[in-house]
Amino acid sequence: MTAARDLFLVANSTDELGGVTAWTHQMARLFTGAGHRVHVVGVHESELKMAVPQAPGYAVTSLYERHPATARPLRGARRFSLPARRAERRRVAAKKRARATLESVLAPAPPGSVVVVTQVWPMEWLREIDTSHLTVVGMSHESFAYSRASHRYHWIKRHYPHVDRWLVLTQEDADVWAAEGLNNVDFMPNALAHLPDVPSPRTEKVVCSIGRLADQKGVDMLLDTWAKVAPFRADWQLHVYGAGADEPQLRRHCRELGLDGSVRWRGRTDDVPGALAASSVFVQSSRGEGFPLALMEAMAGAVPCAAFDCAPGVREIVRDGEDGLLAPVGDVDALADRLLRLTGNPRLRDAMGERARVNVQRFSEERVLELWEDLFALLER
The missing domain is CATH 3.40.50.2000 (Glycogen Phosphorylase B;)
Incomplete structure (x- = not known):
């Protein structure tokens, strides 16, 4: 006691x-x-x-x-x-x-x-x-x-x-x-804040991002990344959850890239587990992080992650190549490659998602x- x-x-x-x-x-x-x-x-x-x-x-x-x-x-x-x-x-x-x-x-x-x-x-x-x-x-x-x-x-x-x-x-x-x-x-x-009783089935063709719409979270780089992914994944969508002062500029950047047909702006959510359960891949494009909770929550929901390796906390959480895929920070070509691999290979998604759910419970x-x-x-x- x-x-x-x-x-x-x-x-x-x-x-x-x-x-x-x-x-x-x-x-x-x-x-x-x-x-x-x-x-x-x-x-x-x-x-x-x-x-x-x-x-x-x-x-x-x-x-x-x-x-x-x-x-x-x-x-x-x-x-x-x-x-x-x-x-x-x-x-x-x-x-x-x-x-x-x-x-x-x-x-x-x-x-x-x-x-x-x-x-x-x-x-x-x-x-x-x-x-x-x-x-x-x-x-x-x-x-x-x-x-x-x-x-x-x-x-x-x-x-x-x-x-x-x-x-x-x-x-x-x-x-x-x-x-x-x-x-x-x-x-x-x-x-780790929450371990869902039922993990994501990873059946929806949705890539999910959750975070403030601010410079640190790199949503501008995510849109640049998605512009490289979308032509090869016409049946997939990117769902962006979050709010912040940068939203008008980000929406404008999205339009300029011609992505309005495949990007959905979901706004802030108080139901993160629900958002993740409706997704098959999680992406984090931050310029800097600490020990990101959203990344852990995605893994707890058995949603495999692609992320910029922007901080020791990220590579402490994600075991690259085992339960997620990391890309050099700011390298949108590399992050696009990781997303193409996860969206194009159901067996890889399932294997990494299930390992992620087990591994993240050490926190x-x-x-x-x-x-x-x-x-x-x-x-x-």
Whole structure:
């Protein structure tokens, strides 16, 4: 029997459409079920929302009603701009209120409580309050390479050496961060959220993509890939599930490629298992990933995957040539080849799909929860 703890999961948002939000509520549910007292905290409420539990069984708090304003130094002509000075005063006042809210949540927590900062950005607020009585675990849900190419790399190097443990998603990335001087680094995989009772029959001539319609997910490259596949698979369709700011441009790109007859824009879905059950192949065209939940869910449904090998987490999940097919990141010709192989060979689809369903269960919720409990016990020593 594990010891009950106060656990706080602090994320960018508690309701934003995306994998980290889904992971946050999944882990909150698992920790609550294991007897821990859980509080989910988000920096802000989101405009593009995902379905979250109405009565989750744990506390949920947002520090802001909407995305907070970004700090803009009062330099040059801005020093003399009355609107700019007023906006800065409003931003500072709002951040002071947000900081007070976060402090009211964390200050009463007993010693031994654990704060898991699930993304890099919320650490900005956490660093401004007293957490000396708490164990602080920092996390990133993206690969080292994706962080390295962004401003988050310098933020991590500056702020994360102080946390009790810095978690990434794979041993491969943990080794790279250790070489960068972060000696508190460890890794923790995401957990498989759902294993359908009945796998996909793989009878529909549908290739499925699930993800936000944003640059990171590479749907533009997926359309370029499908333009190479569609002429050889006239009886197949590509179903794109997701929503996001890039949708108008992507639809326009689809029309320009002449793909409107074979691409279906399905919008966001709260029934991922249903979408996968109606598909025979899953495709992931991301420029960068962490440990993608949608990829694991597809494999759990026995839907074989073709994906860009864009992160250690992807090749940790997919065993290339055994339970899925990987292509070099950004190589649309190679991804098209993988899709042509899977769509053109029912025996290959079935064999890889069935192996995928078995292999992905090594990331079961029970196993990952055990890893978290081991980590909590280690940090308590």
